[in-house]
Amino acid sequence: MLIKPAYSKIDLAAPQNWQHMACGQYIMEQTAELTRLHQRRLKPGKTVVVGSLGPGLNDCFRSNADWLTVGAGQQVAVRSKLTELALKENSIDNLIAPFVLEFCQNPHQLLREATRVLDEDGVLILTGFNPYSPAVASGFFIRHKKSFPWCGRYFTLIRVKDWLEVLGFEILESEFYVSHFLHHSEHRGSDWSTKLSETIPGLRAAYFIVARKQTLVNRLKPSVQRKQFAVNGRQTATAMSTKPFSKSKSNLRGKL
Structure with a gap:
């Protein structure tokens, strides 16, 4: 539960679908809605959603025939390790990674793979859990320690943005979302935690990042x-x- 180094010495279990997480249906709906709102940022072309949670976002791309899901889950279109994506270099235009860093043994390698497969000016949408949120802090409770999402490892929004900038990404958008503290297994509508999260965005359960892979342009020097x-x-x-x-x-x- 605590914030730990990026690399984990042991392999981590990941949720196989949204229903494996507390308030999973609510988180999926919030993620899908925010993805639709930011579709204007996506580059026209091929879109890949990585991870076992990808198939739950099908409705976001129902009108786009040029997209597929990749991961280790049962319902994905292409079975592949997230740290060794079965995709060619510079072969896709957009990559969406919903809640994968928390359950990945080597998140740095996952982001390097995203950089490798994205084409020039490709767009990455990345979501994760906010370790400063009471929703994640409630993982200290005994009843939460072995259930999703509290059995993962968490990285702050600032930390993840630093990783992306080191890899050459330009951060286009970043915000907190999921206005709920996940204190029930299912979302039961607006309550005190929703109202508090809407008042203080930094307490929301998750973050949403939109980043663009920058293209290195060689500047021509005047001939001497x-x-x-x-x-x-x-x-x-x-x-x-x-x-x-x-x-x-x-x-x-x-x-x-």
Whole structure:
């Protein structure tokens, strides 16, 4: 439950679907709604949703035939490890990763794989649980320790954004969402925790990040031309100029 180093020495179990998490249906609906609101940020082209929770977001892309789910779950279209994605380099335009870092043994490698498979200016949508939220802090309770999402490891929004920036991503959007403390196994409508979370966004249970893979542009340096000056038939110096330069040997001898 506590905030720990990124790499885990043991393999971690991940939820196989949204129903395995407390208030999973509510979290899925909130994630789907926020994804739809940010679809304008997505790059036209191929979209891949990674992780076992991907199939639950089908409705977001029902109108887009060029998308698929990838992960280790039973309902995904392509079975693959998240740290070794079965995708070619620079082959997709958008990658969506809902709540995968918390249950991944090597989240750094997962993000490196996302960088590898995304094309130039590709967009990454990443969601995770907010360790500063009372919803996640309630994992200290004995009844929560072995259930999802409290059996995962949590990384702060600032920490994840730093990882992405190191990998060359530009953060386009970031916000907290899921205004509920997950103190029931199912969402039962607005209550005191919803009202408190809506008043103080930093207490919400999850974060949402939209980032773009930046393209490195090589800046062309002005060509430098070297010209030889001849004096009395001898080359005495080399001058540097960015503009074409020409003088005849006869003119130089006349002036000297």
